[in-house]
Amino acid sequence: MNIKDNLLKIAEKAEKELNEIFMDIDNTAFFNTSKVLSAFKTHRVTDAHFAGTTGYGYNDMGRDTLDKVYAAVFAAEAALVRTGFVSGTHAIAAALFAILNPGDTLLSLVGMPYDTIQTVIGVSGNEHGSLKHYGINFDFVDIDSSGRADLAEIKAKLSKLRPAAVLIQRSKGYSSRETLNIAEIESLCELVKKISPNTVVFVDNCYGEFTEEREPTEVGADIMAGSLIKNPGGGLATTGGYIVGKEELITKAGSRLTAPGIGAEGGASLGQNRLFYQGFFMAPHTTAQALKTAHLAAAIAEKTGFKTHPGSQSKRSDIIQCIELGAPDKIIKFCKGIQSGSPVDSFISPVPYLMPGYEDEVIMAAGTFIQGASIELSADAPMREPYSVFLQGALTYEAGKLGILNAFNEILEDEE
Numbered sequence: 514m515n516i517k518d519n520l521l522k523i524a525e526k527a528e529k530e531l532n533e534i535f536m537d538i539d540n541t542a543f544f545n546t547s548k549v550l551s552a553f554k555t556h557r558v559t560d561a562h563f564a565g566t567t568g569y570g571y572n573d574m575g576r577d578t579l580d581k582v583y584a585a586v587f588a589a590e591a592a593l594v595r596t597g598f599v600s601g602t603h604a605i606a607a608a609l610f611a612i613l614n615p616g617d618t619l620l621s622l623v624g625m626p627y628d629t630i631q632t633v634i635g636v637s638g639n640e641h642g643s644l645k646h647y648g649i650n651f652d653f654v655d656i657d658s659s660g661r662a663d664l665a666e667i668k669a670k671l672s673k674l675r676p677a678a679v680l681i682q683r684s685k686g687y688s689s690r691e692t693l694n695i696a697e698i699e700s701l702c703e704l705v706k707k708i709s710p711n712t713v714v715f716v717d718n719c720y721g722e723f724t725e726e727r728e729p730t731e732v733g734a735d736i737m738a739g740s741l742i743k744n745p746g747g748g749l750a751t752t753g754g755y756i757v758g759k760e761e762l763i764t765k766a767g768s769r770l771t772a773p774g775i776g777a778e779g780g781a782s783l784g785q786n787r788l789f790y791q792g793f794f795m796a797p798h799t800t801a802q803a804l805k806t807a808h809l810a811a812a813i814a815e816k817t818g819f820k821t822h823p824g825s826q827s828k829r830s831d832i833i834q835c836i837e838l839g840a841p842d843k844i845i846k847f848c849k850g851i852q853s854g855s856p857v858d859s860f861i862s863p864v865p866y867l868m869p870g871y872e873d874e875v876i877m878a879a880g881t882f883i884q885g886a887s888i889e890l891s892a893d894a895p896m897r898e899p900y901s902v903f904l905q906g907a908l909t910y911e912a913g914k915l916g917i918l919n920a921f922n923e924i925l926e927d928e929e
């Protein structure tokens with residue numbers, strides 16, 4: 514890799530400035546590893562759990578025990594951790610259908626949800642099977658001008674609508690708002706329960722797992738969901754998603770995932786159990802690698818004149834780093850750099866295209882072992898103003914660092 518000398522010097526300086534933050538990240542990983550380890554001990558995880566089932570998948574001990582392990586780590590009553598979830602979007606959709614009935618209203622508390630969730634809701638269009646298709650209403654409270662939750666407006670809408678459920682998306686996704694930290698999620702949960710006690714609080718936890726010491730279900734969320742090819746899969750889970758929360762809601766989500774009557778009791782694990790366990794065991798550490806890579810990318814971006822969200826010194830509650838590159842050609846070059854710095858498909862050049870579920874053209878760099886896994890170093894950018902790239906993941910900090918150096922190397926060539 515032909516990294517320019519001045520870029521290497523910038524990276525060295527950036528790392529020195531991040532020393533304390535890196536120590537904090539290691540401490541969080543240590544704490545979260547102890548949570549995971551004690552759940553493994555409590556539920557007596559053993560070799561036999563790694564064997565999978567076929568066919569109907571009844572009595573899959575490994576699968577059922579893993580549900581209990583997830584529930585314990587996230588301090589929830591029950592969990593569904595399944596190969597049958599295609600992705601995070603699918604798990605979130607199953608959770609939303611578990612908590613909403615025709616005629617109900619879903620209220621998003623922090624602006625428009627993530628692009629693929631908009632399709633699930635039926636924000637635009639009315640796809641067969643969307644919430645809208647089943648007569649479920651949707652409303653949202655926009656974020657305030659500083660990019661944070663608009664508490665006054667949330668209070669007003671909660672009192673007026675008394676929605677059956679609220680959606681709180683922890684991570685900013687592809688928007689320019691701030692990611693919610695756990696303390697903010699805690700305040701939002703308290704606010705909802707105070708004004709409208711029967712409203713179910715759902716949290717889209719994608720990208721947030723293990724970035725802090727507490728999770729949304731520990732601070733008042735009734736149910737939350739996420740993707741196994743992000744943080745909790747630890748880079749080893751081959752596919753899947755999870756939902757954790759109140760038992761009654763998880764049972765309903767099981768009916769939606771499989772079929773009423775089968776619920777959580779069916780669904781073959783097809784030999785994936787060991788990878789799910791091992792991935793969950795690795796997840797606090799892997800998340801720490803991704804967090805450090807995000808901080809380093811922000812620090813290098815700031816030193817080379819780009820705006821960052823969040824800033825390199827800001828504490829995180831997700832693994833996403835947004836860098837405002839300002840021009841479509843810079844986005845393409847940056848993504849090319851990430852791709853060519855990856856272990857898999859390093860010879861491919863990513864190009865923008867229209868993906869199912871997304872509103873604008875998107876470019877994605879992902880030279881990953883698991884297709885599309887964004888706990889592995891990857892960069893995505895919707896091709897729209899202000900031309901920001903969203904960077905996330907890294908299975909190891911070393912490879913993450915090399916990947917971002919390669920990306921900045923591409924961009925900085927412009928300016929000389």
Ligand SMILES: *Cc1c(COP(=O)(O)O)cnc(C)c1O
Pocket residue numbers: 600601602603605627629630682684685686717719720740
């Ligand atoms: C990734 C993501 C999703 C969807 O997850 P997929 O696994 O890509 O389907 C939903 N919400 C947020 C905030 C995400 O980051």
